[in-house]
Amino acid sequence: xxxxxxxxxxxxxxxxxxxxxxxxxxxxxxxxxxxxxxxxxxxxxxxxxxxxxxxxxxxxxxxxxxxxxxxxxxxxxxxxxxxxxxxxxxxxxxxxxxxxxxxxxxxxxxxxxxxxxxxxxxxxxxxxxxxxxxxxxxxxxxxxxxxxxxxxxxxxxxxxxxxxxxxxxxxxxxxxxxxxxxxxxxxxxxxxxxxxxxxxxxxxxxxxxxxxxxxxxxxxxxxxxxxxxxxxxxxxxxxxxxxxxxxxxxxxxxxxxxxxxxxxxxxxxxxxxxxxxxxxxxxxxxxxxxxxxxxxxxxxxxxxxxxxxxxxxxxxxxxxxxxxxxxxxx
Amino acid sequence: xxxxxxxxxxxxxxxxxxxxxxxxxxxxxxxxxxxxxxxxxxxxxxxxxxxxxxxxxxxxxxxxxxxxxxxxxxxxxxxxxxxxxxxxxxxxxxxxxxxxxxxxxxxxxxxxxxxxxxxxxxxxxxxxxxxxxxxxxxxxxxxxxxxxxxxxxxxxxxxxxxxxxxxxxxxxxxxxxxxxxxxxxxxxxxxxxxxxxxxxxxxxxxxxxxxxxxxxxxxxxxxxxxxxxxxxxxxxxxxxxxxxxxxxxxxxx
Ligand SMILES: Nc1ncnc2c1ncn2[C@@H]1O[C@H](COP(=O)(O)OP(=O)(O)O)[C@@H](O)[C@H]1O
Ligand SMILES: [Mg+2]
Numbered sequence: 316x317x318x319x320x321x322x323x324x325x326x327x328x329x330x331x332x333x334x335x336x337x338x339x340x341x342x343x344x345x346x347x348x349x350x351x352x353x354x355x356x357x358x359x360x361x362x363x364x365x366x367x368x369x370x371x372x373x374x375x376x377x378x379x380x381x382x383x384x385x386x387x388x389x390x391x392x393x394x395x396x397x398x399x400x401x402x403x404x405x406x407x408x409x410x411x412x413x414x415x416x417x418x419x420x421x422x423x424x425x426x427x428x429x430x431x432x433x434x435x436x437x438x439x440x441x442x443x444x445x446x447x448x449x450x451x452x453x454x455x456x457x458x459x460x461x462x463x464x465x466x467x468x469x470x471x472x473x474x475x476x477x478x479x480x481x482x483x484x485x486x487x488x489x490x491x492x493x494x495x496x497x498x499x500x501x502x503x504x505x506x507x508x509x510x511x512x513x514x515x516x517x518x519x520x521x522x523x524x525x526x527x528x529x530x531x532x533x534x535x536x537x538x539x540x541x542x543x544x545x546x547x548x549x550x551x552x553x554x555x556x557x558x559x560x561x562x563x564x565x566x567x568x569x570x571x572x573x574x575x576x577x578x579x580x581x582x583x584x585x586x587x588x589x590x591x592x593x594x595x596x597x598x599x600x601x602x603x604x605x606x607x608x609x610x611x612x613x614x615x616x617x618x619x620x621x622x623x624x625x626x627x628x629x630x631x632x633x634x635x636x637x638x639x640x641x642x643x644x645x
Numbered sequence: 646x647x648x649x650x651x652x653x654x655x656x657x658x659x660x661x662x663x664x665x666x667x668x669x670x671x672x673x674x675x676x677x678x679x680x681x682x683x684x685x686x687x688x689x690x691x692x693x694x695x696x697x698x699x700x701x702x703x704x705x706x707x708x709x710x711x712x713x714x715x716x717x718x719x720x721x722x723x724x725x726x727x728x729x730x731x732x733x734x735x736x737x738x739x740x741x742x743x744x745x746x747x748x749x750x751x752x753x754x755x756x757x758x759x760x761x762x763x764x765x766x767x768x769x770x771x772x773x774x775x776x777x778x779x780x781x782x783x784x785x786x787x788x789x790x791x792x793x794x795x796x797x798x799x800x801x802x803x804x805x806x807x808x809x810x811x812x813x814x815x816x817x818x819x820x821x822x823x824x825x826x827x828x829x830x831x832x833x834x835x836x837x838x839x840x841x842x843x844x845x846x847x848x849x850x851x852x853x854x855x856x857x858x859x860x861x862x863x864x865x866x867x868x869x870x871x872x873x874x875x876x877x878x879x880x881x882x883x884x885x886x887x888x889x890x891x892x893x894x895x896x897x898x
Contacts, residue, residue, distance in 0.1 A: 363747040389749040399744035401655070403662045415651030416748045460744070 316341045316498050317362070317468055322371035324357050324522075331357045333522040334371070339468070344494045346513030347502035354522040355502040356396055359472050362500075363393040375468055389417070392466040392497070396473055398457030402446030406437060406456055409445055410463060417464045427463055435459040435489065451482035458489060462497070469497045475508060487512050506616075518620060525620050533616045540565065541583040546605035547596050551577035557595050563588035576604060648750040652758025656732075657765065665731065666766060669724050673770045676724075680716040681777045684709055709781060710789060714797050714867045717774050718859075721767075721805050722833045728766060729812025730826035732759050733890075737820040752894040756887055760813060767805040771798065793869025800866020803879035804859060808833060810886030817893045833859075 317339040324332040332354040339345045347355050360366040362373050364384050373380040373387070380387045401409055410431060414424040432438050435455040440448060445456060454474065461469055474490060475483045490512055493499060503509055509516045510530040518525040518533075526533060547554050551569045554577050558567045566582040583589065589606060596603045660666035688709045736742040745755050775798060782788050811832060816825040839858035842851040855861055862875040 360743075363743075365743055365746045385749045385751070388747055391747070393743070393747045395740060395743040397740035397743075399739070399741040401659060401739070401741060403659050404655070408658060412651055412655045413744070413748075415654075416648055416744070416750060418647055418749060 316376060317500070318374040319358070319362065320372050320374065322358065322361055322373065323369050324354075324361060324366065325369050331522050332361070332368075335519065335522070335524055336371075337517050337524065337527055339498050339500055341467075341498055342495050343515060344490070344499045344501060344513045346509035346516040347500055347519070348504070348506065348509045348516050349502075349519040349525075350504055352521075353504075353519050355504075355519065356472055357522075358519075359393070359395075359470050359500070359502060363391055363470055364388050365393075365395075389464070390467050392461035392464070392469045394454075394457045394461045394469075394471045394474055396476070398453055399460070400445045400453060400456060403444065405442055405444055406432070406448070406459075407441040409456065410459060413460045413463055419464055427465075431459040431463045434462060434493070436485075451478050451485070454478060454482070454486060455489070458486075462493065465496070467498060469493065469499045471499065471501045473502055473504070475503070475505070483508075531610075533620075536616075541586060541588065542609040543581050543583060543589065543592070544570070544605065544607045544609055545579045545581065545592060545596070545603070546576055547579070547601050547603055548576045549596070549599070549601035551579070553599075554596065554601065555579060557599055558592065561588065561591050561595055563591065580609070648748070648754040649758040649761065652745075652755055653762045653765070656759060656762030660762070660766060665727070669728055669766070670769065670773075673720060673724055674773055676720045677713075677717055677774050677777065680713055680720070681774075684713055684716075685781075710778065710794075710797070711867050713774075713777070714801060715860075715863070717771075717801055718804055718863055719837070721770070721801075721808055722837055723830070724770075725767070725805065725808040726812055726826045726829040726833065728763055729809055729816050729829060730822045731816070732763065732813055733816040734820055734822040734825050746894065752891045753887070755894065756813065756890045760809060760887055763809045763813070764806060767802065767809060771801055771805070774801075790869065796869045796871050797867050799871075800863055800875070800879075803866075803876070803883070804863055807859065807879055807882045807886070810883040810890075812886075814886045814890045814893065817890045 319335060319337050322332055322335045323330065335354075335358060347358070349355050357366065361368045362380075364380055364387065375387045375390050378386050378390075401412075404412065407428065410428040411424060414427055419427050432441055435458050437452065437455050437459055440452055440456075445453065448456065458471070458474065461471070471490065475486050478486060487508070490499060490501060501509075501512060513530070515527065515529055516533065517527045526536070528536065545554075545558070551572050555567050555569055558564060558579065558581060563584045564581050565584060568580045570578040570580055572578075581592070583592075589608075593603055593606060691708065733742075736745060746752075775794075778794060782794070812825075812829040815829045815832065816822075819825050819828075836857065836859045838860070840855040840861045842854050856878075862878050865872045865875050
């Protein structure tokens, strides 16, 4: 569907994107993850034909961007970092303009605009002047513009940046609802976002590829052991002693006691250890209330991967402000 | 083709929902109206004097309309940079250049759409002037010839086209409107006064510079003389500006 081959871009002496290669499969949501300045926007601008690459090439559905730019651009819907809007136009006039620009035949223009308005939940705003819309609505107009001609490939550059938590959730749902019909590449510097929205994640740092995988596989790659949390109706010390007796556990830690129940965290070398834990606790006559695997957050994965790759000093550790806390975990 | 039309329509919508176009139209009407009024008053005074001394009828075309056309050229020199300075600077600053450059259209289509939109505004300005001219035509006996009026109109239209095309190019070079506006104005002014060199220098080089002057070529048009040399000069400047703007768009930011 999309092939990015050895793409590089230098701004003067500065190499913003360095020999980047990856591909996107039909219908998937591909996350493009990296800290600010990693080269996400530059890469997207090269894929969409806004910036000419210094080296390498972009192929969409078998067509090379350099050979047939118009044919490739026809297949791409692009939401830049800053939505490309004319503040003085109404939402409807703006979308009709984009429809003409994208050469949608006149008979299909109005239906295409109506469909995009509906998909982006903008029906009520169609007559409003863009300059007077809230940031969340403006972002949706940007998305409506990108999907107007039903392009097979959608490139969204940080679609949730600067939105409030409710708008972030709405935008993510919108993006997920677009998957399937469109192949979507979505950039973000927020790790939780890639994990909740994307099927595969490409991690880049300082213009170079760090890793490509599913969020789950990335977890396993960084940390092969199984971290489990256990809640059991027993005195903490007794429960800990029983667990330490098991062979496959490398660490047992008491997290706390509450109303006759204790919470412990253990590191297991094998998956079979889960069964052994359950048997040991229930066999001792205690009630096992919870046995839950704790997955790494992408923050930890990211730190571990990019730290090893480049020792990046400015990796974002916490989710952005306003990010719902529950989404911090994978 | 349809992209040119799309951009032209969008530009016109933008012109008329922002005050820019109204301000330019109104200022132009006032300034051209003032020129018209003062020249008419002067002409009337002169012709009354002429009548007293028994002289022949004064030539309306030479005495009233030609200076008026020249002054319209000067007025455009001042006002059109205000039209062109925002054409690209605003797209670059507002991020909409990303839309235009990633849409399935050729760069030249974008450039032509913008040029023709501004050209439409120019046409509106010149039609206002020709409303004044019609008044003169109605009262003047004998009527000034239509052909020479048409040639003058064409000349002003081409001159305005040169302003717009070069202004568009300069606007594409910077993301700051005021820089675009000031450099455009300075260039027009230089091109306008370039023929002054022949006043003190008769060398070959001076004549080449004078040839580049916009004024030199407007003179023939205003006098109702259609010369291929002048046509070629204006048209090649227009094409050069448009071509350079399209080339400029192909380069990186
Ligand atoms: N127009 C430009 N001129 C010079 N350097 C740039 C330009 N655009 C981006 N850069 C640099 O290239 C690097 C990558 O930037 P960018 O692609 O915007 O990263 P991201 O989108 O991941 O935050 C950064 O170091 C940035 O400073
Ligand atoms: Mg960016």
